[in-house]
Amino acid sequence: MTPSVAPVVETVNLVKIYQDGGVPVPAVRGVDLRVSPGEFVAVMGPSGSGKSTLVHMIGGLETRTSGEIWLDGQRADTLNESAWALLRRRRIGFVFQFFNLVANMTVADNVELPALLAGASTREARRRREYLLGELGLTARADAAPSQLAGGEQQRVALARALANEPSLLLADEPTGNLDSRNTRDVLRLLGEVHREGQAIILVTHDARVASLADRVVSLLDGQIVDDGGTGLVRRRPKGSAGDVVELRG
Amino acid sequence: MRLTLLALLAKEPAHGYELKQALEQIFGSAYPSPNIGQIYVTLGRLEKDGLVRAVDVEQSNRPNKKVYYLTAAGREILDTWVGEPTEGPRVRDEFFMKLVLAPMTGIADRMVMINRQRRHYLGLMRDLNELAERTDPENHVALLLVEGAMLHLQADLDWLERCQEDLS
Numbered sequence: 001m002t003p004s005v006a007p008v009v010e011t012v013n014l015v016k017i018y019q020d021g022g023v024p025v026p027a028v029r030g031v032d033l034r035v036s037p038g039e040f041v042a043v044m045g046p047s048g049s050g051k052s053t054l055v056h057m058i059g060g061l062e063t064r065t066s067g068e069i070w071l072d073g074q075r076a077d078t079l080n081e082s083a084w085a086l087l088r089r090r091r092i093g094f095v096f097q098f099f100n101l102v103a104n105m106t107v108a109d110n111v112e113l114p115a116l117l118a119g120a121s122t123r124e125a126r127r128r129r130e131y132l133l134g135e136l137g138l139t140a141r142a143d144a145a146p147s148q149l150a151g152g153e154q155q156r157v158a159l160a161r162a163l164a165n166e167p168s169l170l171l172a173d174e175p176t177g178n179l180d181s182r183n184t185r186d187v188l189r190l191l192g193e194v195h196r197e198g199q200a201i202i203l204v205t206h207d208a209r210v211a212s213l214a215d216r217v218v219s220l221l222d223g224q225i226v227d228d229g230g231t232g233l234v235r236r237r238p239k240g241s242a243g244d245v246v247e248l249r250g
Numbered sequence: 251m252r253l254t255l256l257a258l259l260a261k262e263p264a265h266g267y268e269l270k271q272a273l274e275q276i277f278g279s280a281y282p283s284p285n286i287g288q289i290y291v292t293l294g295r296l297e298k299d300g301l302v303r304a305v306d307v308e309q310s311n312r313p314n315k316k317v318y319y320l321t322a323a324g325r326e327i328l329d330t331w332v333g334e335p336t337e338g339p340r341v342r343d344e345f346f347m348k349l350v351l352a353p354m355t356g357i358a359d360r361m362v363m364i365n366r367q368r369r370h371y372l373g374l375m376r377d378l379n380e381l382a383e384r385t386d387p388e389n390h391v392a393l394l395l396v397e398g399a400m401l402h403l404q405a406d407l408d409w410l411e412r413c414q415e416d417l418s
Contacts, residue, residue: 181397188379206408208375208404209375211372219365227365
């Protein structure tokens with residue numbers, strides 16, 4: 001048997017059941033998901049289908065009820081909280097709907113912090129921060145406090161922060177939920193670059209523009225995977241022609 | 251294409267090739283480039299219906315060219331078209347018909363149909379992303395067309411999700 005590269009994430013029969021006044025409410029019901037290094041996976045599905053719960057469990061923000069979670073070939077669900085935190089700091093970046101920026105630090109410091117915590121040098125952390133803020137059109141806002149920023153700007157800062165320590169895995173929950181179409185474009189461009197650099201991305205989204213950039217789309221329904229596959233296969237049109245994508249009447 | 255051509259002729263008289271160029275310039279890559287033959291066929295029909303009229307213009311060393319202009323009847327049709335509200339872009343949906351009728355045919359699993367359709371829409375969305383990237387940022391008309399198509403696709407995907415919740 002030839003040794004293969006360990007998946008960046010692997011879940012085995014992963015289950016989450018919440019208790020609501022003594023009544024068990026299943027949110028995730030036996031998910032087997034394998035994500036290879038560098039892969040970009042979009043997770044779609046109606047609200048209440050378990051998308052966010054799944055991603056939170058992978059990131060260690062919620063405990064599983066049963067099943068296994070493996071990160072880079074290491075069993076993660078049995079780790080204690082501090083060991084989890086260490087793993088997260090080194091390997092995982094998060095972007096969630098609520099930005100959770102540190103209010104009394106500047107935008108620049110918010111973005112540099114995770115890299116410093118993960119052990120990067122001051123100079124390395126600054127270089128990374130300058131690059132990320134530049135890509136997201138936020139260079140001019142570097143010295144502002146988070147409260148001085150609009151919602152869309154805060155969201156982009158949260159993305160920059162998530163990418164600061166160059167995590168091997170980026171987890172994102174509706175990262176474009178508060179963005180207008182131009183800012184969405186900036187975020188998509190950066191995600192594309194991050195992806196090309198070899199970071200894996202698992203991204204929960206309703207936004208089909210975002211999902212269509214993924215290598216793979218996993219669809220959840222009632223806590224189970226109902227579809228898992230590529231999006232590019234249906235493309236039929238040759239390059240350079242819009243064909244009938246846009247149809248005008250008259 | 252009839253009304254599109256009438257609108258272009260309302261601006262100024264033109265010959266067929268100029269109309270083709272104007273369409274390409276306005277809509278850019280977001281609109282399939284019209285074939286010159288189709289334009290001449292359409293102009294011929296408009297002329298027969300009395301909505302445009304053609305005059306021959308002499309050219310030195312070349313055959314005469316036909317320059318078309320809008321008639322009063324054409325102007326009236328155009329005003330009516332521009333002035334009235336327009337039908338929604340999709341009042342019937344072929345996929346939805348298939349989905350509803352599938353159980354009667356006994357040959358299709360609805361979950362599979364929905365999954366296949368979702369992948370197809372996402373593939374179209376990816377095409378639109380690429381089209382937007384290729385489009386000249388100054389061509390606002392073309393970019394708005396692409397964005398409109400994206401928003402429609404997003405609505406189709408949301409609807410698909412609703413179908414999956416209710417029919418599964």
